[in-house]
Amino acid sequence: MKQLERVKIDEFKAHFRGDVLLPGDADYDDVRKIWNGMFDRRPAIIARCVGTSDVLNAVNFARVNNLLVAVKGGGHNSAGNAVCDDGIMIDLSLMRRVNVHPKKKTLRVDGGALLGDMDYETQLHGLAVSGGGIVSHTGVGGLTLGGGFGWISRKHGLAIDNLISAEVVTADGKLVTASADENPDLFWGIRGGGGNFGIVTSFEFNCVAIGPEVYSGLIVKKFEDAKAYMQFHREYVRSLPDDMTAWMVVRHAPPLPFLPKGVHGKMVVVVPFVWLGDEARGAQLVQPIREATTSHGEAIGMNPWVGWQSGFDGLVEHGARNYWKSHHVKELSDDCIDRIVEFAETMPSDEIEVFIPHMEGAPSRVPDNTTAFAHRKTPFVLNIHTRWRNASDDERCLAWARDFHRATEPFAQGVYVNFLSDEGEDRVKEAYTQEVWDRLVQVKKKYDPNNLFRMNQNIKPV
Ligand SMILES: Cc1cc2nc3c(=O)[nH]c(=O)nc-3n(C[C@H](O)[C@H](O)[C@H](O)COP(=O)(O)OP(=O)(O)OC[C@H]3O[C@@H](n4cnc5c(N)ncnc54)[C@H](O)[C@@H]3O)c2cc1C
Incomplete structure (x- = not known):
């Protein structure tokens, strides 16, 4: 820090209730970390806000001193925007009331x-x-x-x-x-x-x-039948009432206790679901999913809502290297399914997930342009969540994700802004219609x- 800046920082600190961290301070390295381990950026100053007046002071300080601003909420976004090199990180993570x-x-x-x-x-x-x-x-x-x-x-x-x-x-x-x-x-x-x-x-x-409990669970399908299952799934979920949500995740099987040991680490199609109704009717709606193709196992029942909401946390903990590429998908055509299966077969890391949520329902009935969120009527998202541990695998994993994304472009219709990586302005525009943009x-x-x-x-x- 130059002398002049030091004076300014002291002045800023005098009116700031939270902590102001500089490189070398005890918590500096912890606080600048974000979820995606790909980003190791070093802000010149971190303002750990404890209230609205801190946020206001930090914004004024940044504007007056012409500092690049990064705002950290949960720090979860895969694009890494919650932290910057140089500049100021305005950290909201102590504001959690x-x-x-x-x-x-x-x-x-x-x-x-x-x-x-x-x-x-x-x-x-x-x-x-x-x-x-x-x-x-x-x-x-x-x-x-x-x-x-x-x-x-x-x-x-x-x-x-x-x-x-x-x-x-x-x-x-x-x-x-x-x-x-x-x-x-x-x-x-x-x-x-x-x-x-x-x-x-x-x-x-x-x-x-x-809640407090919801009928919910996972059915783990054999990957050998992936195409047949996806062909069934694309129609079935669109016929379901809005109270039932069933998604697909193509990945290597985690060591889930209800799966035979031999299945751990094998490629599978996981079908997680939540039903907002009574157990008996939920079981009826799940039955066609069970019967569509062979399953390796399942864990289904009344689960506490809070538990279900955090049940997948362990698979996506902070710190790993991540690269997301995503589209909204207008239809899961046979060709699109073929590309998904093909790329799943060459997945370069055990932690990668191809996440295919079904989106239609209440969001699609909100008239276009009511909010800035576009593509409300597109049925599916295809999120290529590439995740690995070692920097030496970066090139391989990034190339796989980009090739997969390119191969599925013909089926795309826009993108969810929260699933974008750092892909440039033209891609940001794809999250919106021209009118919204x-x-x-x-x-x-x-x-x-x-x-x-x-x-x-x-x-x-x-
Ligand atoms: C494992 C995982 C699971 C996910 N699951 C879902 C899901 O189920 N549904 C879904 O919709 N999305 C999901 N996402 C995407 C998620 O919505 C985005 O990553 C989101 O940006 C995370 O918000 P954050 O505050 O944690 O991120 P940050 O990285 O802190 O912030 C993301 C962006 O928002 C800005 N920002 C954050 N807070 C504020 C604020 N208070 N005021 C102004 N700007 C702010 C930041 O500056 C940055 O530009 C998931 C992401 C991950 C990594």
């Missing part, structure tokens, strides 16, 4: 909270936020600003469809409310446009009643004309 209003069935949650924080507090009252993801250490902030889907979003909508309002610190250091009544253009933009327009210090959501640019021009918030899937104000 959740206040549930059980009578109104609403909640207010801080911008740095994790999905697990929200799940535990809402379940105390038999509630949940729809669209709140499937891994409990994901951040509410990044997830919501990109859209947010989960096990019950087919029934109850995306996270943004349940958002009532948000408190936002804008680039000019103002604290504003974004809701249907206040700053509606900003409210529209933050529902799908990511962190482009400001830092959300708190979100207010509508909740839905759920043009409108996002206008909102960006109004709220962040100098592009202070650009460590994200960036919408330039031009």
Whole structure:
């Protein structure tokens, strides 16, 4: 740090309630870490905010000193935007309060909270936020600003469809409310446009009643029948009521206790599901999945909602190297299935998942352009979640993911902004329709004309 900067930092610290960390400070290396181990960036300064005034001070400090800004919510995004080299990391991870209003069935949650924080507090009252993801250490902030889907979003909508309002610190250091009544253009933009327009210090959501247990589970299908199973699945899930969500994950079998030992590490098609109804009817709906092709095993029953929401955490812990390539897929045609099976056969790491969630339902019934989230009617997502441990495997794993992605491009129709890597502006545009993109640019021009918030899937104000 140069002498002048040191003086400025001391001045900044004087009005900052949280910790200000500099390279060499005790917690600096821990706090700059994010979920994706591919990123080892070193901010010049980390502002660990404990409240809205800290966020406001940090934004003003960054703007006045012309610093590159990275905002860390849960730090989960595979693109690595939560941390920058040089510049300032505005870290929200100490801001995790959740206040549930059980009578109104609403909640207010801080911008740095994790999905697990929200799940535990809402379940105390038999509630949940729809669209709140499937891994409990994901951040509410990044997830919501990109859209947010989960096990019950087919029934109850995306996270943004349940958002009532948000408190936002804008680039000019103002604290504003974004809701249907206040700053509606900003409210529209933050529902799908990511962190482009400001830092959300708190979100207010509508909740839905759920649990405490849900009929849910996993059926593990033999990979030899992958094509036949996928042909069945693509039709069957589209015939199901919105209360039932069944997805596919193609991967090497983890050492799940209900699988014979010989299956561990073998390529399989996992079919996880959640049914929001009584057990008997759930069992009837699962039966065709069981019968479609041969299974290696299954674990099905009434599971606590909170437990189910964190049941997959262990497979995607922090620290591994990750590279995501994704599309929305307009149909799982035979050709598309052939490409999936072909690339699964050459998977370069045991931890890779090809995640194929079914998206249709309540989100598709929201009229286009109500929010900035586009491609609401596309039935499936194909997420190539490439994950490995050693830097020496980088080239092999990246090449596999890129080739797979290219081979499935003919079946693509847009992309979910939260599943993008650092792929350039043209790819960010693919997350939106032209009409939505043009409108996002206008909102960006109004709220962040100098592009202070650009460590994200960036919408330039031009
Ligand atoms: C293992 C795993 C599972 C996932 N599962 C799902 C899923 O089921 N459903 C789903 O919809 N998505 C899922 N995602 C994607 C997830 O929604 C995105 O990665 C999301 O960006 C994570 O948010 P975060 O706050 O943890 O990330 P961060 O990396 O902290 O932030 C992501 C982006 O959002 C910005 N940001 C974060 N918080 C704020 C805030 N409060 N105000 C302003 N900007 C902010 C950051 O600056 C950054 O640009 C998953 C991701 C992973 C890694």
